[in-house]
Amino acid sequence: LLDKIKDAKIIFVVGGPGSGKGTQCEKVVAKYGYTHLSSGDLLRAEVASGSERGKTLQAIMQKGELVPLDTVLDMIKDAMIAKVDVSKGFLIDGYPREVKQGEEFEKKIGAPCLLLYIDAKGETMVKRLMKRGETSGRSDDNEETIKKRLDLYYKATEPVIAFYSSRGIVRKIDSELPVDEVFGHVAKAIDGLK
Numbered sequence: 042l043l044d045k046i047k048d049a050k051i052i053f054v055v056g057g058p059g060s061g062k063g064t065q066c067e068k069v070v071a072k073y074g075y076t077h078l079s080s081g082d083l084l085r086a087e088v089a090s091g092s093e094r095g096k097t098l099q100a101i102m103q104k105g106e107l108v109p110l111d112t113v114l115d116m117i118k119d120a121m122i123a124k125v126d127v128s129k130g131f132l133i134d135g136y137p138r139e140v141k142q143g144e145e146f147e148k149k150i151g152a153p154c155l156l157l158y159i160d161a162k163g164e165t166m167v168k169r170l171m172k173r174g175e176t177s178g179r180s181d182d183n184e185e186t187i188k189k190r191l192d193l194y195y196k197a198t199e200p201v202i203a204f205y206s207s208r209g210i211v212r213k214i215d216s217e218l219p220v221d222e223v224f225g226h227v228a229k230a231i232d233g234l235k
């Protein structure tokens with residue numbers, strides 16, 4: 042099974058909270074048929090299941106901190122295995138959050154061929170998340186947790202971009218533009234893959 046995953050394209054989608062990763066991934070699914078795996082969504086599904094593990098996760102996410110690395114990675118791996126027969130590509134959204142997450146992913150699953158770096162200003166991300174918070178029902182879409190998620194993003198996740206830049210697979214996407222223009226740039230990056 043892991044051999045099969047190695048034949049599929051793996052794309053990391055990285056960007057700050059509320060930068061628009063999920064929005065762009067949906068459009069990639071519609072155009073290219075890739076499988077979208079949002080690490081945050083997988084974690085929220087576990088929380089919604091009401092399991093003991095979910096309760097522990099909920100407390101961490103509510104604080105805007107990172108859950109244990111193995112938890113997220115196992116969830117992503119299981120989800121990839123479940124889809125490997127029908128997938129030409131995987132969008133791994135919101136992962137890696139720290140360099141160590143990327144290193145472990147590569148050890149256990151495989152190497153990404155592209156990292157889409159969805160870039161928006163801090164101010165923009167906060168504004169979008171406050172707006173989303175009015176309807177999302179996400180308990181981490183509140184001012185206090187948003188600030189913590191943003192701080193952690195700058196501290197832990199931006200180094201991920203530097204790490205993969207040295208490999209030449211990072212495409213920086215300006216996410217201040219209207220959604221469809223942002224997608225134009227995303228599509229160009231994907232079309233550039235052989």
Ligand SMILES: Nc1nc2c(ncn2[C@@H]2O[C@H](COP(=O)(O)OP(=O)(O)OP(=O)(O)O)[C@@H](O)[C@H]2O)c(=O)[nH]1
Nearest residue numbers: 058059060061062063064169173216218219220223
């Ligand atoms: N104006 C504008 N709004 C956007 C754009 N992309 C996303 N949004 C809005 O910003 C909010 C956050 O977008 P998401 O796609 O959920 O962001 P995300 O990066 O997945 O965020 P997390 O799930 O918190 O990691 C949503 O309410 C979107 O409607 C964009 O390009 N332009």
Ligand SMILES: Nc1ccn([C@@H]2O[C@H](COP(=O)(O)OP(=O)(O)O)[C@@H](O)[C@H]2O)c(=O)n1
Nearest residue numbers: 058059080081102106107108135136138190
């Ligand atoms: N790889 C990941 C992804 C999410 N998470 C946790 O899940 C929360 C929500 O993730 P998300 O990707 O949906 O949202 P943002 O924080 O990017 O807005 C994060 O704040 C973390 O607590 C994690 O610990 N590790």
Ligand SMILES: [Mg+2]
Nearest residue numbers: 062063079081
């Ligand atoms: Mg998202």
